[in-house]
Amino acid sequence: GENVEQHPSTLSVQEGDSAVIKCTYSDSASNYFPWYKQELGKGPQLIIDIRSNVGEKKDQRIAVTLNKTAKHFSLHITETQPEDSAVYFCAALGNMLTFGGGTRLMVKP
């Protein structure tokens, strides 16, 4: 089955800096890669996704890149704000949605 690895597990940045989270996947048939933000006591919330027919997608301060050849994809957050602090999960869709282990992002004011 699909295996998704996510790095780093924790990330601390200063407000205004950029944050990058990277994921790799194993199943070359996976074709959909969403990213979720999870705040304490809440369920994961979809923040951006990318399908396998594009290499990059941007939505305001958030961007995702996908390299299908290397089977890795990344989340980029620019101009980080304290409210960006949360746990972020990448996921890959093969037969089912498989999640990475999560990255705890801390944005220091």
Add this chain to the structure above:
Amino acid sequence: GAGVSQSPRYKVAKRGQDVALRCDPISGHVSLFWYQQALGQGPEFLTYFQNEAQLDKSGLPSDRFFAERPEGSVSTLKIQRTQQEDSAVYLCASSLSGGAYGYTFGSGTRLTVV
């Protein structure tokens, strides 16, 4: 409703007790998924419904776990004879169409087995 609703939010069960967790998906959403999230980890797939049909239950960890969605809307995840390793947050998600695109998650039920 406006979102996916799960109840109860918190459940404490004594080891050996049976529990039932409820999920109310967004009205009209065809697909419904259950995930288990252990502390500090990513969600792990349990089972998937399309309308009332359970199309995939490969993630259910044992035969103590059972899920149903008899009328294609509300779903119940039942765990029999709970054990300590069942302690986790159980997340439900729904999506408008078949498959995983555009999942909306509920806030989950935190189950603690003592």
